[in-house]
Amino acid sequence: MGEPSLHVLEDRSKEKVENSDAVRINLYHVQKSFGEKVVLQDISLEIEAGQFVVIVGKSGSGKSTLLRLASGLEKPTSGDITFNDIPIKNSPAKATMMYQDSRLLPWKSVLNNVGLGLRGNWQAEAEKTLEHVGLLPFKDEWPSKLSGGQQQRVALARALMHNPSLLLLDEPLSALDALTRMEMQNLIEKLWLDQKFTALLVTHDVREAIKLGDRIILIEDGEITLDIENEASRPRSFTDSSLTLLENNILERIMNA
Amino acid sequence: MNKKAIQQIIPWVIPICFIVGWQLIAMNEWVSTQLIPAPITVISSAFTLITSGELLYHMQGSIVRALIGLLIGGGIGFILGVVNGLFKFSYNFTDTSLQMVRNIPNLALVPLVIIWFGIDEGAKIFLVSIGVMFPIYINTLHGIRNIDAGYIEMSKMYGLKGWRLFREILLPGALPSIFVGLRYSLGIMWLTLIVAETIATTRGIGYLAMTAQEFMQSDIIIITIILYALFGKLADMLARWGERRALSWHESYIQ
Numbered sequence: 344m345g346e347p348s349l350h351v352l353e354d355r356s357k358e359k360v361e362n363s364d365a366v367r368i369n370l371y372h373v374q375k376s377f378g379e380k381v382v383l384q385d386i387s388l389e390i391e392a393g394q395f396v397v398i399v400g401k402s403g404s405g406k407s408t409l410l411r412l413a414s415g416l417e418k419p420t421s422g423d424i425t426f427n428d429i430p431i432k433n434s435p436a437k438a439t440m441m442y443q444d445s446r447l448l449p450w451k452s453v454l455n456n457v458g459l460g461l462r463g464n465w466q467a468e469a470e471k472t473l474e475h476v477g478l479l480p481f482k483d484e485w486p487s488k489l490s491g492g493q494q495q496r497v498a499l500a501r502a503l504m505h506n507p508s509l510l511l512l513d514e515p516l517s518a519l520d521a522l523t524r525m526e527m528q529n530l531i532e533k534l535w536l537d538q539k540f541t542a543l544l545v546t547h548d549v550r551e552a553i554k555l556g557d558r559i560i561l562i563e564d565g566e567i568t569l570d571i572e573n574e575a576s577r578p579r580s581f582t583d584s585s586l587t588l589l590e591n592n593i594l595e596r597i598m599n600a
Numbered sequence: 601m602n603k604k605a606i607q608q609i610i611p612w613v614i615p616i617c618f619i620v621g622w623q624l625i626a627m628n629e630w631v632s633t634q635l636i637p638a639p640i641t642v643i644s645s646a647f648t649l650i651t652s653g654e655l656l657y658h659m660q661g662s663i664v665r666a667l668i669g670l671l672i673g674g675g676i677g678f679i680l681g682v683v684n685g686l687f688k689f690s691y692n693f694t695d696t697s698l699q700m701v702r703n704i705p706n707l708a709l710v711p712l713v714i715i716w717f718g719i720d721e722g723a724k725i726f727l728v729s730i731g732v733m734f735p736i737y738i739n740t741l742h743g744i745r746n747i748d749a750g751y752i753e754m755s756k757m758y759g760l761k762g763w764r765l766f767r768e769i770l771l772p773g774a775l776p777s778i779f780v781g782l783r784y785s786l787g788i789m790w791l792t793l794i795v796a797e798t799i800a801t802t803r804g805i806g807y808l809a810m811t812a813q814e815f816m817q818s819d820i821i822i823i824t825i826i827l828y829a830l831f832g833k834l835a836d837m838l839a840r841w842g843e844r845r846a847l848s849w850h851e852s853y854i855q
Contacts, residue, residue: 414757416757440754440757442754446751446754448755448768448769449849449850449851450772450775450849459755459768460759501758505758505759
């Protein structure tokens with residue numbers, strides 16, 4: 344069975360999108376250690392509301408830890424993190440997360456996975472969201488019948504169902520093949536442009552960082568060593584030589600560190 | 601004959617040869633028919649037992665005991681498994697004791713149980729309950745503890761907690777393992793019942809077998825053995841049917 348084509352979301356702006364406002368994140372002298380090992384040292388950072396920020400770095404640099412701190416799943420050893428100046432644990436802002444594995448529950452149908460944790464009549468909204476990721480025909484299937492890329496699209500739909508003010512993406516595309524990855528990048532970009540949540544993506548893939556990020560942060564050994572704005576117009580294409588140049592600069596920076 | 605028909609016949613070749621051989625031995629009286637009655641004699645006695653209602657009466661007795669024992673023992677095992685799977689304190693508090701009790705063969709308790717409960721229903725139900733409790737306990741515990749921590753973290757992030765977290769994540773995640781425990785328990789259930797019913801009782805398949813022994817009715821003894829085999833198979837089939845329905849999402853069952 345061929346995958347259905349992705350639906351473009353141009354006309355979604357006309358619908359009433361009940362999106363909670365995007366959130367501004369502040370980290371003040373955040374430090375995180377596990378036992379003796381210091382994973383993040385003294386990170387201070389402000390992420391504007393609605394910005395798409397990409398964190399790159401080598402394995403073990405602490406980038407995933409930073410994401411987990413921003414999700415509230417882990418608490419910093421010292422320092423503070425706020426959403427719109429309110430400490431995370433008191434903040435009404437909703438953060439959802441996409442992981443490297445889709446984490447779809449195998450015992451729930453695709454539709455019920457998308458509606459996970461919701462109450463009331465969420466079914467119609469879930470079907471609409473599934474349609475936006477191009478998977479409505481699969482709503483009654485078990486997740487294990489879907490391909491890896493399709494599973495990640497369901498996971499994306501599930502994350503969006505909660506109208507997040509912050510979407511955290513922990514290398515969600517790293518297990519996908521190159522073509523599916525490009526499709527997913529376009530899809531994430533479209534949904535972000537449409538819903539304007541704050542997005543924080545962790546990736547190994549510098550090209551992906553440049554394609555999606557308004558701002559690219561390099562983390563090395565628990566410290567921010569590079570923080571650059573990327574104002575190229577969207578959608579971005581690598582036929583644009585300035586982007587290729589940027590990619591080379593960042594790669595060179597990572598490799599020589 | 602096509603391949604499929606042959607495949608369906610092959611499993612039955614040995615049983616059919618067995619019955620034919622058995623009939624031959626009995627017909628030619630190579631062995632006394634008192635020791636080995638002919639299959640036809642067995643069938644006709646079975647028919648008499650069925651039409652007189654005697655068989656049904658004893659079968660009911662055994663099945664009710666088995667089910668009540670399974671319900672009580674399985675219920676306790678399940679609840680203990682869930683609680684110990686979820687709460688570290690309760691696990692630390694009870695698991696060592698449970699493991700010690702588990703290592704006592706339940707049938708070793710027979711003399712004590714007769715003193716406690718007499719030869720009443722209570723004694724048999726108690727023995728069955730003890731027997732089925734541990735496989736269900738261990739597999740429920742194992743099932744709950746082995747749920748991918750990623751699912752739980754993710755589900756909490758999406759606002760699931762308490763009863764909903766249990767019903768939507770923990771229970772379905774543990775279910776494959778719980779079914780393994782259930783099927784294992786069913787075997788123990790029949791085994792315990794067979795022994796318990798031969799000790800002292802006035803109703804049940806075991807009683808039927810014991811009285812038949814006193815009167816040298818080997819045909820009836822054979823009927824009871826066949827009945828236990830059928831019960832065991834039926835129970836397992838029911839459990840597998842339940843498993844297929846409840847775990848239709850599982851890789852092993854997806855068509």
